[in-house]
Amino acid sequence: MMWRDIKLAIRTMRSAKWRSLMTMTGIILGIVSVVTTLSLGEGIKRQVLKQVASQGSDLITVRPGNFLQRNQDGQISGISGVEKLRFPAGSLSDQDLELINGAPGIGEIAPILSLDSGVSYDGQAYQGGTLIATSNNFLEVIGKSMAHGTFFETRDRDRRVAVIGRTVAEELFKENVPIGRSIEIRGKEYVVKGVVDDFPAPLLGLTPDYNRTVFIPYSLGQQLDSGRLLAMVLVRPSASSSSSELIKTLSDRLFQAHGNQADFTVLGQDENLRIIDVIVDLFSSFIAGVAALSLLIGGIGIMNIMTVLVGERTREIGIRKAIGATNRQIASQFFAEALLLSLVGGLLGIGLAGIVNLSLLALTHLQPVITWQMLALAGGVSLGIGIVFGLAPAIRAARKDPIESLRYE
Amino acid sequence: MALLELKEISKIYGFGDATTIALDEVDLSVDKGEFVAVMGPSGSGKSSLMNMIGLLDRPTHGTYQLGGRSVARLRPNQRAKVRRDRVGFVFQSFNLLPKITALENVALPLMYKGVGTTRRLKHASAILGQVGLADKEYFFPKQLSGGQMQRVAIARALVNNPDIIIAGEPTGNLDSESSRLVMELLGEIHALGHTILLVTHNPELTRYVTRVVYMHDGQIVYDEQTAIGEVPKLARRASLLLQRRTAEDDYAGVSALMGIDNEKPKKTKRTKRRTARRKPVRAHKQARKIKR
Structure with missing residues (x-):
């Protein structure tokens, strides 16, 4: 040639x-x-x-539904039923939350309650967003900071306040800093307290799109929808314990509490990557x-x-x-x-x-x-x-x- | 020592009853500088002989020496190299590559020899000048007349300075004026010392040659030296004597063997008759259709 x-x-x-x-x-x-x-x-x-990097590699997620198998050493040995991630049946209750909270080696914990109620502003409903009720320390757990304003604090326990993602600000309020404006949830007004910094884009539905999320205090969420099961619990180990140890502890505890049935998933951040x-x-x-x-x-x-x-x-x-x-x-x-x-x-x-x-x-x-x-x-x-x-x-x-x-x- | 020497060359196609003997123990030797015309009716083995001498084909039996080298039993690739270095072909239908210019066509054999682009185009240009087409270098074949195309083909045959130039019915597709020019060009090339083998059925062309060989049924039946400018009597007679079929069948046969386009025979009485004969057949067919 x-x-x-x-x-x-x-x-x-x-x-x-x-x-x-x-x-x-x-x-x-x-x-x-x-x-x-x-x-x-x-x-x-x-x-x-990028998400792992932004959230820190020791973040642990506890989710309802079981979609992975672990071997003796706690390593992932198989994955199945990934589709359940999209439609979690909900097997985590407040008791489970208490159980997780009481486990040794827990540093921070942030429960996430996903609510179906609509959000509207000025009579205009917000489509395609998520409403989440979570604890005050959510931002610390997930490793994010505010773009504007502040996240809710302990004194906001029963105040109708909300924190919104960036996209919500742009799409619902058509402005970057809508602090002080109020949104309506179930006919009640919630005052916007702050806007959260950009989150990385969500992946295959594994995490909600936090940029399109309205956050309200956990206690208010419970009032809105009492008895609702948890969508997710975010946990960070204490300084003295490692995340793999904590994963094992949590898995064992929940396994016992659920009558020896693994209808939940405890997932480390690096394991997220593997999935x-x-x-x-x-x-x-x-x-x-x-x-x-x-x-x-x-x-x-x-x-x-x-x-x-x-x-x-x-x-x-x-x-x-x-x-x-x-x-x-x-x-x-x-x-x-x-x-x-x-x-x-x-x-x-x-x-x-x-x-x-x-x-x-x-x-x-x-x-x-x-x-x-x-x-x-x-x-x-x-x-x-x-x-x-x-x-x-x-x-x-x-x-x-x-x-x-x-x-x- | 003859330039080419064929001894008992045979070519046999097929088996059993279908066996065809294209060449039947042909002996032929041609010296350097000869201009040989091979004549004979179609099916006489002219083309087979030409293919054999041009190393396009391999004989079934016999020996063939070209320039002192035995070439009868060479493999296809070795034959290709001998063709490239020692043989130049001129065909009835010119056989130029249509998508490249006249100059590139002429330079093609040099390309296969591995000569660099600049050198081969320069050389090809000189040869094109020799055949009088210096101003047509960048013309494509379809932009040239038949005579010009044939001259390009002759230049291509010459470009390697071959031992022998084989011209198969080179004027078959040309009008008389172009034919004359092409034959004169071949004559000039011969005068320069080249050896040329002309395969033709046209006795008029023998006036340019120095030797005429007649073939019949795969054998050389007569071999005669002639002077340039005269048509040997035998050539005229042979064309009558050996002609079992009409000139046009002959022409078609040669064309078929040469792989040549003979769709446009010149209007002769014969063609007229043919069309006349065809008509009733068509009418007949139509009648049958109507019946159905």
């Missing part, structure tokens, strides 16, 4: 742009889906990392399978067109052979064409994937990330396809008999 074959192939490709583009479609789409899938997965993993990994990999491998199929079809498409081209250009092959082209020279000419098709297809695919990524960034809260490894993979895959599917037509071309080929019309 030589430079002149590549130049020749570029020329052939230019002379039939439309056909070349059509030939490359399969590769293009395959590469787009591979790169997009991988970059979405990567983006999600990075968001989780996301599993989910992302599951989802990626599925799409990667589809993408691989599309790449295979793309490759066959190239082989197809190349075979037809070899047939169409039999006469040309005959002429080239008559004036002294060896089989190898003929083969490398057609091989270069197939390689070029798949490589250019790969490049176009990468370009298109870039556009898809940018639009995902702009239009959704997903934050796909393209790494050089993905680009290398895409390039390698398209090169591989060119080699695998370009070889057969090239050999076919090389083996043509010169006399027969010269006779070909």
Whole structure:
């Protein structure tokens, strides 16, 4: 294979742009889906990392419902029923909260009560938000600070105050600092006391979108919805104990209290990452399978067109052979064409994937990330396809008999 | 020592009853500087002989020495290299690559030899100048006339300075004026010392050659030296004697063997007759359709 074959192939490709583009479609789409899938997965993993970093790695989440199995050492051995995360049945009660609170090694604890009541401002209901009742120390536990104003304090126990996420401020009040304005929940007015700093975007529904959340004091939440089960309990270990120890203690205690049934999940922050990994990999491998199929079809498409081209250009092959082209020279000419098709297809695919990524960034809260490894993979895959599917037509071309080929019309 | 020497060369196609003997123990030796015309009716083995000498094909039996080297038993790739270095082809249908310029067409054999772009284009340009097409270098084949295309093809055959130039019916697709120019060009090339093998059924072309070989049923039946400028009597007679089929069948046969477009035969009485004959067939078919 030589430079002149590549130049020749570029020329052939230019002379039939439309056909070349059509030939490359399969590769293009395959590469787009591979790169997009991988970059979405990567983006999600990075968001989780960011979240872990912002919340501190020793944050422990206790959730209702069981979706993971642990081995003897307390390491995660399996994940199932992830879908329950979206629809927690609610198996954590106030008694459980007391139990958690009483466990040794507890540093801070923040229960989260998710409420269904609507929030409105100036007669206008807030759509798509979450209403959460939580304790005063929520911000300390989750490792966040206020953007404006203050979070509720002990003296706010029975005062109707609220703290809102940034997006709520922008969407409901249409201003950045709506402190002092009041929102309405179940006909009662709650005064906005502060706005919380930006949270990282939520992941696969594992955490609520805190930016779209209205926080009210826990006691008020209990009044609004007495007997409601907890959506989540956030726990931070005390300075003297480690988070893995605490996870084990909490799991054991709750297990006993729930009559030896693990209908809850105690999750460390780094374990969150592992779960996301599993989910992302599951989802990626599925799409990667589809993408691989599309790449295979793309490759066959190239082989197809190349075979037809070899047939169409039999006469040309005959002429080239008559004036002294060896089989190898003929083969490398057609091989270069197939390689070029798949490589250019790969490049176009990468370009298109870039556009898809940018639009995902702009239009959704997903934050796909393209790494050089993905680009290398895409390039390698398209090169591989060119080699695998370009070889057969090239050999076919090389083996043509010169006399027969010269006779070909 | 002859430039090319064929001894008992045979080419047999097929098996059993379908066996065709294209060449039947042909002996032929051509010296450097000869201009040989190979004549004969279609199916006489002209084209097979040409393919054999041009190393497009491999003989079933026999030995073939080209420039002192035995080439009868070479593998396809080795044959390709010998073609590249020692043989130049001129075809009836020009066989230029349509998507590259005249200059690039001429330079193509050099490309396969591995000559650098600048050098080969320079050389090709000089050769194009020799055939009188210096001003058509960047024309594409379809922008050239038939005669010009054939001259480009001749330049391409010449570019490697081959031992032998094989021209198969080079004037078959040309009008008489272009034919004359092409044959004169071949004559000039011959005068420069090149060896040329001309395959033709047209006795008029033998006036340019120094030797005429007649083929029939895969054998050389007559071999005669002639002077340039004269058409040997036998050539005229042979074309009558050996002609079992009409000239046009012959023409078609040669064309088919050469892999050549013969869709547009010039309007002769024969074609007129053919169309005349076809009509009733069509009418007949139509009648049958109507019956159904």
